[in-house]
Amino acid sequence: MYARVDALREDTETSVSEALAQGSTPMQARLERDITVAERSRQLAALNAVDGSLCFGRIDMSPKLSDPPPLSASLERGDPHEQGGPPPGTSHHIGRIGLRADDADRTPILIDWRADVARPFYLATGHTPMGLRRRRHLTTEGRRVTALHDEILDLGDETRTGHEDPTGDAVLLAALNSARTGRMSDIVQTIQAEQDRIIRAPHRGVLVVEGGPGTGKTAVALHRAAYLLYEHRDLLARRAVLIVGPNPAFLGYIGEVLPSLGETGVLLATVGELFPGVRATAKDTPEAARVKGRADMADVLADVVRDRQALPDPVIAIEHDREVLMLDDDLVRVARERTRAADLPHNVAREHFEGHILNTLTDLMAERIGTDPYDGSNLLDPSDITQIRDELAENDEVWAAIDQLWPLLTPHRVVADFLAEPDGYVSPEDADAIRRPVTRAWTTGDVPLLDEAAELLGRDERTARAAAELEREEQIAYAQGVLDVSYASRTYEFDDKEEDDPEASEVLSAHDIIDAERFAERQEEEDHRSAAERAAADRTWAFGHIIVDEAQELSPMAWRLLMRRSPTRSMTLVGDPAQTAEEAGVGAWSDILAPYVEDRFERTRLGVNYRTPAEIMELAAGVVRAEHPDFEPPSSVRSTGVRPWARRAAADLPAEVAKAVAELTPSPKLSASLEQGGAPMGRLAVIAPRDLHRSLAARLDGVTAGAEPDLTRTVVLLDPRQAKGLEFDSVLVVEPGRFGTSDLYVALTRATQALGIVHTEELPPALAPAAEHD
Numbered sequence: 001m002y003a004r005v006d007a008l009r010e011d012t013e014t015s016v017s018e019a020l021a022q023g024s025t026p027m028q029a030r031l032e033r034d035i036t037v038a039e040r041s042r043q044l045a046a047l048n049a050v051d052g053s054l055c056f057g058r059i060d061m062s063p064k065l066s067d068p069p070p071l072s073a074s075l076e077r078g079d080p081h082e083q084g085g086p087p088p089g090t091s092h093h094i095g096r097i098g099l100r101a102d103d104a105d106r107t108p109i110l111i112d113w114r115a116d117v118a119r120p121f122y123l124a125t126g127h128t129p130m131g132l133r134r135r136r137h138l139t140t141e142g143r144r145v146t147a148l149h150d151e152i153l154d155l156g157d158e159t160r161t162g163h164e165d166p167t168g169d170a171v172l173l174a175a176l177n178s179a180r181t182g183r184m185s186d187i188v189q190t191i192q193a194e195q196d197r198i199i200r201a202p203h204r205g206v207l208v209v210e211g212g213p214g215t216g217k218t219a220v221a222l223h224r225a226a227y228l229l230y231e232h233r234d235l236l237a238r239r240a241v242l243i244v245g246p247n248p249a250f251l252g253y254i255g256e257v258l259p260s261l262g263e264t265g266v267l268l269a270t271v272g273e274l275f276p277g278v279r280a281t282a283k284d285t286p287e288a289a290r291v292k293g294r295a296d297m298a299d300v301l302a303d304v305v306r307d308r309q310a311l312p313d314p315v316i317a318i319e320h321d322r323e324v325l326m327l328d329d330d331l332v333r334v335a336r337e338r339t340r341a342a343d344l345p346h347n348v349a350r351e352h353f354e355g356h357i358l359n360t361l362t363d364l365m366a367e368r369i370g371t372d373p374y375d376g377s378n379l380l381d382p383s384d385i386t387q388i389r390d391e392l393a394e395n396d397e398v399w400a401a402i403d404q405l406w407p408l409l410t411p412h413r414v415v416a417d418f419l420a421e422p423d424g425y426v427s428p429e430d431a432d433a434i435r436r437p438v439t440r441a442w443t444t445g446d447v448p449l450l451d452e453a454a455e456l457l458g459r460d461e462r463t464a465r466a467a468a469e470l471e472r473e474e475q476i477a478y479a480q481g482v483l484d485v486s487y488a489s490r491t492y493e494f495d496d497k498e499e500d501d502p503e504a505s506e507v508l509s510a511h512d513i514i515d516a517e518r519f520a521e522r523q524e525e526e527d528h529r530s531a532a533e534r535a536a537a538d539r540t541w542a543f544g545h546i547i548v549d550e551a552q553e554l555s556p557m558a559w560r561l562l563m564r565r566s567p568t569r570s571m572t573l574v575g576d577p578a579q580t581a582e583e584a585g586v587g588a589w590s591d592i593l594a595p596y597v598e599d600r601f602e603r604t605r606l607g608v609n610y611r612t613p614a615e616i617m618e619l620a621a622g623v624v625r626a627e628h629p630d631f632e633p634p635s636s637v638r639s640t641g642v643r644p645w646a647r648r649a650a651a652d653l654p655a656e657v658a659k660a661v662a663e664l665t666p667s668p669k670l671s672a673s674l675e676q677g678g679a680p681m682g683r684l685a686v687i688a689p690r691d692l693h694r695s696l697a698a699r700l701d702g703v704t705a706g707a708e709p710d711l712t713r714t715v716v717l718l719d720p721r722q723a724k725g726l727e728f729d730s731v732l733v734v735e736p737g738r739f740g741t742s743d744l745y746v747a748l749t750r751a752t753q754a755l756g757i758v759h760t761e762e763l764p765p766a767l768a769p770a771a772e773h774d
């Protein structure tokens with residue numbers, strides 16, 4: 001298999017370097033070259049990404065014909081001759097990508113884990129063997145197989161390989177116990193049946209995946225993205241998949257999972273990054289987040305925009321052709337109502353308003369200069385009227401009045417002005433919560449407001465046309481440059497031609513067959529950015545599928561933004577209401593989704609916690625139970641025998657924390673793996689209230705902290721909001737009494753091995769059992 005990968009890689013590399021060697025002429029070749037390079041580079045990236053662990057499993061089909069395999073689909077998409085599934089008695093290797101031999105039949109040598117044929121690898125049990133005799137897990141290090149684990153699924157089969165794994169969970173437990181690296185890894189080797197069903201759920205509508213901490217929601221969401229890209233490659237490669245996460249650190253944490261599965265065409269973003277040109281990372285205060293996230297902000301912003309459609313106070317005098325025309329409240333009101341009646345977004349409607357105002361002023365002017373003093377009739381004919389209108393349209397004072405009465409607005413202006421003076425639009429308390437100077441940086445909570453404002457304003461076609469024209473001019477200039485290069489290089493090309501060839505000097509040059517303008521047009525058509533790149537730059541992009549992690553955190557306004565990006569409502573939402581931290585977050589899924597899909601969404605649950613050992617989970621569950629006595633935590637798949645502990649610091653909290661950190665890094669369980677490769681293994685998070693970070697960081701050697709801490713470092717200092725979705729080998733929670741219930745629950749459920757608590761203040765009663773075990 002690796003030989004095949006090497007050969008494919010060599011082919012791909014050769015075609016990239018051949019394409020690059022083509023130079024810059026002729027221009028058609030240059031366009032094709034760019035596309036080839038982009039496509040092949042993506043293929044190369046995929047091949048490189050899976051190189052570390054290409055093949056991880058094998059399924060041996062049962063030879064018994066009485067137990068036909070329920071395998072119906074092809075080994076790889078689009079292979080009709082393979083319909084009907086593999087014959088009994090054969091074996092298939094399962095891996096991150098599909099591979100075929102370089103023979104006449106293009107024999108499959110590795111099955112993509114997403115193919116239907118691979119499904120029994122994840123679902124077969126002794127009870128329902130799905131045509132399998134044996135399932136084998138291969139563990140590799142680089143290109144070397146280091147372990148085999150076999151499960152016998154056909155109980156009548158007496159053959160033994162000597163690699164039998166009696167419980168069938170050795171590989172899963174090894175994965176769960178392995179030291180963390182600060183980057184999430186894929187779970188493709190050990191996807192569990194309940195997870196597999198969600199990953200491959202039919203691609204339609206909104207699917208909600210609930211589950212407690214560590215149940216693999218994030219892992220499932222990411223593998224679902226990979227599966228959908230495989231299953232619906234054509235559509236999704238064009239429309240791209242968007243994955244929304246709670247913060248940039250989290251996106252960094254999960255960022256390597258899809259590439260390790262060979263997928264690169266996915267856009268990962270926080271809501272704060274979904275308005276092109278703005279990268280909002282600043283946080284709102286809890287009160288501001290709550291107000292800005294409320295659904296009625298949509299109406300508030302609509303009012304803000306309407307209020308910019310002003311009336312004269314009381315008149316605007318316009319000097320024109322030695323006359324003074326008075327635009328009064330009544331006249332403008334009529335123009336405004338007529339414009340509003342068209343029900344268009346503000347900037348789009350402006351052209352209508354301009355027309356109405358010009359007509360109004362034309363009437364005033366015509367009345368002034370054309371009225372017959374004897375009978376009051378108008379002496380002007382239509383051509384005079386047209387001329388007056390045209391002249392008015394040349395008058396700067398007219399345009400100044402129009403700009404004042406119906407200004408062209410940008411979303412930035414609307415939102416910044418509103419936040420600077422929110423009074424009158426929201427209650428005085430809410431206004432106090434969100435008021436801030438115009439110059440302040442955008443927060444994540446502002447982005448849905450900007451998007452809403454952009455919708456209300458619409459695209460002003462003339463501004464858009466002007467921008468497009470500018471871009472086109474630039475492209476023409478670029479194309480001209482290319483053509484000049486090709487023209488200049490012509491002599492070299494012709495040097496080889498026979499001197500006496502009369503045709504030689506007649507050979508067409510690029511200049512003769514294409515002009516710069518047409519070349520620029522061609523370029524436009526051949527936008528070879530990936531769909532994800534184009535989507536990132538386009539506010540109105542409709543994604544093929546959207547996956548939202550920590551979906552419980554999103555505000556109603558953020559949902560409005562996301563739903564606009566998903567007109568087909570093809571979405572997977574994962575979250576855990578018990579971990580809701582954001583003030584703006586919504587409680588029930590039906591509340592979130594009803595405005596968009598009514599009750600047409602599917603809901604499913606994951607019930608097993610793969611991260612947190614039973615000892616820690618028990619303590620964490622107690623925290624939620626103190627508030628919700630019926631709370632049912634997910635059941636932990638393993639217990640470590642290591643009990644969480646709580647310690648009261650006498651006086652010097654940072655010193656006590658530093659001491660505890662030293663004890664926990666590395667956790668005793670990890671000391672063996674520490675030796676591997678000489679690199680430090682194992683990660684520890686100190687989760688503490690933000691106002692303690694400065695004093696704690698000063699005492700912790702080599703700690704990383706701040707808004708976007710480097711999670712690959714050994715010790716990371718976080719607040720509970722930052723810890724969301726992350727995991728570490730060991731966690732030290734500081735002053736838990738200061739956290740709200742859901743923050744504390746999140747903090748306590750981040751560890752895969754050990755949990756310690758250090759406090760000076762009163763311990764929440766639910767944590768008392770830990771104190772006993774100090």
Ligand SMILES: Nc1ncnc2c1ncn2[C@@H]1O[C@H](COP(=O)(O)OP(=O)(O)OP(=O)(O)O)[C@@H](O)[C@H]1O
Binds near residue numbers: 185187213214217576
């Ligand atoms: N089938 C599996 N095989 C191996 N590891 C798994 C499996 N399922 C989950 N895990 C591991 O369990 C841990 C928790 O998974 P994940 O972060 O996806 O959970 P989550 O439900 O999103 O948790 P939280 O709500 O706390 O963020 C991860 O390390 C993940 O790799």
